[in-house]
Amino acid sequence: MDEQGAFDWTDTKWNPLRGCKAVSPGCDHCWAAAFAHRWKGVEGHAYEQGFALRLAPEKLLEPFSWTRSRTVEVAWTSDLFQERVKPEYVARVFTVMGLADWHHFRLLTKRAARMRELLGGKLARIAERAHIGLGVSVEDREHGVPRIEELRRTRAGMRFVAFEPLLEDLGRLDLRGIDWVFVAGESGPHARPMAKAWALSIRDQCAAAKVPFCFKEWGGLDRAENGRRLERRTHDARPKARALDVPPTAERRRRLQEVSAKG
Numbered sequence: 001m002d003e004q005g006a007f008d009w010t011d012t013k014w015n016p017l018r019g020c021k022a023v024s025p026g027c028d029h030c031w032a033a034a035f036a037h038r039w040k041g042v043e044g045h046a047y048e049q050g051f052a053l054r055l056a057p058e059k060l061l062e063p064f065s066w067t068r069s070r071t072v073e074v075a076w077t078s079d080l081f082q083e084r085v086k087p088e089y090v091a092r093v094f095t096v097m098g099l100a101d102w103h104h105f106r107l108l109t110k111r112a113a114r115m116r117e118l119l120g121g122k123l124a125r126i127a128e129r130a131h132i133g134l135g136v137s138v139e140d141r142e143h144g145v146p147r148i149e150e151l152r153r154t155r156a157g158m159r160f161v162a163f164e165p166l167l168e169d170l171g172r173l174d175l176r177g178i179d180w181v182f183v184a185g186e187s188g189p190h191a192r193p194m195a196k197a198w199a200l201s202i203r204d205q206c207a208a209a210k211v212p213f214c215f216k217e218w219g220g221l222d223r224a225e226n227g228r229r230l231e232r233r234t235h236d237a238r239p240k241a242r243a244l245d246v247p248p249t250a251e252r253r254r255r256l257q258e259v260s261a262k263g
């Protein structure tokens with residue numbers, strides 16, 4: 001991370017699916033959609049089909065190929081809990097995360113109700129393991145804030161809220177059970193501005209609730225120029241993540257076989 005540029009909250013991306021559909025105002029200028037559309041029709045490219053949902057089962061086992069512990073952002077150009085992703089596929093993704101437990105996984109969604117529903121059964125025992133962090137994006141009061149309650153009711157090893165892009169003042173928030181918060185403004189040519197008072201309100205509520213607070217960036221047209229200082233300083237708090245041991249090769253292979261056998 002640096003004071004001018006963006007905050008890197010994970011060090012690796014993992015895309016067991018691609019593509020998505022807008023669900024609320026926070027999606028209006030989705031960078032993943034813009035990126036995917038640039039490659040639409042380019043033969044052989046991962047986004048040849050544009051932003052249409054596409055499962056990528058060939059990517060499912062990728063975390064097993066990383067033999068050093070990483071912090072992994074899951075489905076970073078998609079949303080695992082969108083309706084058209086079958087529960088069986090969600091289960092496969094969680095099985096991999098459960099067995100590749102030398103990585104920290106971070107999964108963000110706007111479909112918080114479906115996440116809670118799908119993780120309420122057998123997958124709960126995986127979702128609540130400490131190396132798995134589940135988060136919701138919250139951009140406004142109407143669509144975003146209710147996701148926090150859904151997250152609170154979801155079994156998870158760690159819960160976080162990404163107030164990004166922050167589009168309005170959110171008033172009083174209930175942050176009980178939340179382990180980490182970050183705030184960011186929207187980026188790009190059509191970025192909607194974020195008022196300082198909105199971000200300060202969240203910062204102060206995090207301080208009162210003792211929730212680690214990170215200010216990711218102001219965003220805007222020139223992200224580097226706008227930087228990531230709030231009230232003359234950066235805010236980089238995050239929850240302590242336990243160092244994870246990488247199992248010996250034989251054990252990693254055994255787990256790989258186990259997950260492969262589950263199909």
Ligand code: SF4
Nearest residue numbers: 020021022027030078
């Ligand atoms: S949910 Fe996320 S990935 Fe999907 S359209 Fe909205 S912003 Fe883009």
